[in-house]
Amino acid sequence: MGFLDKAKALGSKTVEEGKKYAEITKLNMEISTIQEQIKENKIAIGDAFVNLNANSGLEGIVLPEPVLSQIREFNDKIIQFTQNIQNLQNKIDELKNVGKCLECGADIAGNEKFCSKCGTIIPEAVQ
Helix, strand or coil, X not given: CCHHHHHHHXXXXXXXXXXXXXXXXXXXXXXXXXXXXXXXXXXXXXXXXXXXXXXXXXXXXXXCHHHHHHHHHHHHHHHHHHHHHHHHHXXXXXXXXXXXXXXXXXXXXXXXXXXXXCCCECCCCCC
């Protein structure tokens, strides 16, 4: 086997290896996509459960007590995190000199006389 034949064989092998690794990369990307879909669905299940808990509590739900205890703990954390977010948003609004429309809740700049979303007259106290 001459030099050119060896080079050609090596080139063919390199191409085949490249194709193999490209296929592996493609399959890994598909796995990642499916794993992300699983994660999104788990989050959706959790959101549905949190919304159920917020609307009707845990009454009537039959789960082992350790699971219910964990759910209550996570729910309490979510409530605390939500309150913290609202407090931080209020501080931001204060710094930006932004109030809320009493009718629709839209942001109102300190100098606006009417809500740009619903048209409600803005009392001086809100500004």
